[in-house]
Amino acid sequence: MEKYEKFSGIVAPLDRANIDTDQIIPKQFLKSIKRTGFGPNLFDEWRYLDEGLPEQDCSGRPLNKEFVLNQERYSGSSVMVARKNFGCGSSREHAPWALTDFGFKAVIAPSFADIFFNNSFKNGLLPIVLSEEIVDELFRGVFEAEGYSLEVDLANQVVNTRGGKSIPFDVDPFRKHCLLEGLDDIGITLEDTDAIKAFESKHEAAAPWVFNVIKAESAIK
Amino acid sequence: MTGKTLYDKLWEAHLVKQRDDGTALIYIDRHLIHEVTSPQAFEGLRIANRKPWRLDTNIATPDHNVPTTDRSVGIEDPVARIQVQALDDNCDEFGILEYKMNDPRQGVLHVVGPEQGAALPGMTIVCGDSHTATHGAFGALAHGIGTSEVEHVLATQCLIQKKMKNMLIRINGNVGSGVTAKDIVLAIIAKIGTAGGTGYAIEFAGEAIEALSVEGRMTVCNMAIEGGARAGMVAVDDTTVDYFKGRTFAPKGELWDQAVVSWRTFYTDEDAVFDAIVELEGADIIPQVSWGTSPEMVVAIDQTLPDPESETDPVKAEGMRRAYQYMDLKPGMTMGDVVPDRVFIGSCTNSRIEDLRSAAEVAKGRKVDAKVLQALVVPGSGLVKTQAEEEGLDKIFIDAGFEWREPGCSMCLAMNADKLGDGEHCASTSNRNFEGRQGYGGRTHLVSPAMAAAAAVSGRFVDVRELLANN
Numbered sequence A: 001m002e003k004y005e006k007f008s009g010i011v012a013p014l015d016r017a018n019i020d021t022d023q024i025i026p027k028q029f030l031k032s033i034k035r036t037g038f039g040p041n042l043f044d045e046w047r048y049l050d051e052g053l054p055e056q057d058c059s060g061r062p063l064n065k066e067f068v069l070n071q072e073r074y075s076g077s078s079v080m081v082a083r084k085n086f087g088c089g090s091s092r093e094h095a096p097w098a099l100t101d102f103g104f105k106a107v108i109a110p111s112f113a114d115i116f117f118n119n120s121f122k123n124g125l126l127p128i129v130l131s132e133e134i135v136d137e138l139f140r141g142v143f144e145a146e147g148y149s150l151e152v153d154l155a156n157q158v159v160n161t162r163g164g165k166s167i168p169f170d171v172d173p174f175r176k177h178c179l180l181e182g183l184d185d186i187g188i189t190l191e192d193t194d195a196i197k198a199f200e201s202k203h204e205a206a207a208p209w210v211f212n213v214i215k216a217e218s219a220i221k
Numbered sequence B: 001m002t003g004k005t006l007y008d009k010l011w012e013a014h015l016v017k018q019r020d021d022g023t024a025l026i027y028i029d030r031h032l033i034h035e036v037t038s039p040q041a042f043e044g045l046r047i048a049n050r051k052p053w054r055l056d057t058n059i060a061t062p063d064h065n066v067p068t069t070d071r072s073v074g075i076e077d078p079v080a081r082i083q084v085q086a087l088d089d090n091c092d093e094f095g096i097l098e099y100k101m102n103d104p105r106q107g108v109l110h111v112v113g114p115e116q117g118a119a120l121p122g123m124t125i126v127c128g129d130s131h132t133a134t135h136g137a138f139g140a141l142a143h144g145i146g147t148s149e150v151e152h153v154l155a156t157q158c159l160i161q162k163k164m165k166n167m168l169i170r171i172n173g174n175v176g177s178g179v180t181a182k183d184i185v186l187a188i189i190a191k192i193g194t195a196g197g198t199g200y201a202i203e204f205a206g207e208a209i210e211a212l213s214v215e216g217r218m219t220v221c222n223m224a225i226e227g228g229a230r231a232g233m234v235a236v237d238d239t240t241v242d243y244f245k246g247r248t249f250a251p252k253g254e255l256w257d258q259a260v261v262s263w264r265t266f267y268t269d270e271d272a273v274f275d276a277i278v279e280l281e282g283a284d285i286i287p288q289v290s291w292g293t294s295p296e297m298v299v300a301i302d303q304t305l306p307d308p309e310s311e312t313d314p315v316k317a318e319g320m321r322r323a324y325q326y327m328d329l330k331p332g333m334t335m336g337d338v339v340p341d342r343v344f345i346g347s348c349t350n351s352r353i354e355d356l357r358s359a360a361e362v363a364k365g366r367k368v369d370a371k372v373l374q375a376l377v378v379p380g381s382g383l384v385k386t387q388a389e390e391e392g393l394d395k396i397f398i399d400a401g402f403e404w405r406e407p408g409c410s411m412c413l414a415m416n417a418d419k420l421g422d423g424e425h426c427a428s429t430s431n432r433n434f435e436g437r438q439g440y441g442g443r444t445h446l447v448s449p450a451m452a453a454a455a456a457v458s459g460r461f462v463d464v465r466e467l468l469a470n471n
C-alpha cells in the first residue's frame, strides 16, 4: 500500500444517512475477481439512469445529472462528506475499492458502520468521524462555495478548512501508523508468529476438537 | 471482581496477544469461504508467496452466484461462472475443503457451517460476509470480515481486533403463538435502529430467546448486523448442546463429553456488567413487516405506516420521505394495502428446515394468489432440501403454486437470475430491504417465512395468525 500523505481535495457532499454498501457498489459488480476497476460503478444506481451491467463500458450511459458526482462543481473530488452510519450493510470490501478507484481518499461522517470503517483503513481510504455539528457546518460550506476543498493531514490528525480552521479528529494509533507508513497488516502480524504458535498449542490442548477435523476430500485417502 | 459476559469469555479464550496500542491479536477457529469475497484474498496470498496458516480450519462453498434452477449444465452467466470457477480452483490449489455447486451438501454458508458441525459453540468464526453473526446463536464469537481480513486470516489464523462493548438485549416473557424469531429480531431493530448496535457485541437473552430452537436463534443473531452490531450471540444451554450431537464435524465419544463441559462455560455470569441494556416485552411483539428501505423501517402488521412529519430527527425524517418515494407508499397506509408481486422464502436468515415447515404450514391446502407473479422457495442447503422432500414439504409448496428451487442465496441479493423487476414489491424472508438489493428498482418487505407464505396465498400482507387460526 502507498504511504498516506497529506493532501488537499475538493469535497463532494452526499447528504444522506445510512448509505449502505449495496448503494456504494451494487451486487452485479461483485462478480469481478479483481480489486480494481470498480470506480465507474461507484453509486451506480444513483449515478446513471439505466441499470448497470458488469463489464459494461459506462462512458455512453445516461447520467443522472442531479447526482452529486455528476455535477461539474464536484468533479475531481477526493473527500466525501456524508451523514451518519455511512457504509452500513454488507461487508463487501468492494465498497472502499470503488471509492478509492473513483479517487476518494477520505470520507467524513458523524459515524460509520464497523466493517466498512475497518475495511477502509486497509485500502488507503481514511474514514474521519466528526461531530454532527461540524459535519453540518461542512455541508453548509460545500453548498455555499464552489470548489470548496479541505486539507486532510493524518499525521497531525486535523482537517484544515480554507478559512484557516483546523478541525481535530481521532484515529486509532495502530491504523494511523499502518496508513502513514503504507504497511501491510499481514506482515506485522507474522512478526508475532511465535506468539500465535504458542497460543495454538495451548488452545489445541484445551480444545482438541477444534483441530484436525476438516479436510479437503482430495486429501482423505 | 465482577463477572464476565459471554462475549468477554469468548474473547479471552482466543486472545493471542494484547498490544500496547489497544489492539489485540485474536485466534480464529473457523473460516468460512465463498466465491464473492475470496478471489482477491487468494490472489493476495499468491502475490506475497504466502501459504494458508492451517488448512483444517477452512470450509468453502459457492452460494451467492449459483443458479437455483437446474445446474447440471453449469452456470450460464459467464461472469458468475468465472467467479465460482475461481473458488473451485483456489480451494483445489490450496487444499481447502469445498462443497462444490453440485455437491448435495452445498448451500448458503451460514446454513452449511452449523449443519455440518463445522461451526461449533465456543469457537471464533469468521467469513467474508456480514451475516456471519448467525453463528453466534450457539455461543460462538462470529462476525463478518472484509476481503483483506479474509487474506489475513488465511495467512495468520488471526485477526487484529479491538474489543467491542457489551450490549444485552433481553426479551422479557415469551412471545405469542404465530410470532417467530424473525418477528423478534425485526422488532429489536425497529427499536434500536440500524446503528443502535454499532461498536457492540450483542447478547440476546430472556425467556423468548431461551424458548427458541438453535435455528430460531440463528435467525435472530443473523440480523445483529442490521442493528449495527458485527456480532450477536446467545449463551450455550441444553438446546445448543443437543443441536450439535452427531453432526459430521462435531466431536464424538470422549471428546464430545470434554467439549460439552467446555461449551457449558459460555454464558454470562450473573454479576457481569453490560455497557448497554435494552429490554422488550415478548407479549408486545406481533408479526412484523418492513415498509421502507432500511431494516429499521418496520411496523407491526396491525399498525399504519408512520408519518415523517411527526419524526423529530430531521435526517431520519428525510430518510423516511425518500423511502416512501422509492417504495411508492404513503404514510397512513397499512401493509394490508400492499400486493406482493413476488414472494421469496430463503436466505441465511430463514431457509432452514423449521423455516420451511412454518411456511408450509400456512401454504398447505391453499393457493398462491393470482396477483402474485412468482413465489420462490429456496432451501438453505442441499441437505435441508432433501429433508424437506422427505417430509413432503416440496409437494405442499408445489401444489400451492410455489417454485421449489436448488439451494443458494438467490433473490436475497439477486446476483443470479432470481430478481425483482423494476418497481415490484416482494414479501421476502431475507434480511436487507435496501434500494435495489433484490433487483434494480425492486421493493423489499422483510417478513418471517410464515408471513411470506401468508402474503403469497392472500395476495396482500396479512396477519398470519388469522390464517393459522383457520387451519
Ligand code: SF4
Pocket (backbone or CB within 6 Å): B063, B064, B108, B110, B129, B131, B347, B348, B349, B408, B409, B412, B413, B430, B431
Ligand atoms: S443469503 Fe443473503 S445475506 Fe445471506 S449470505 Fe447469502 S446474500 Fe448474504
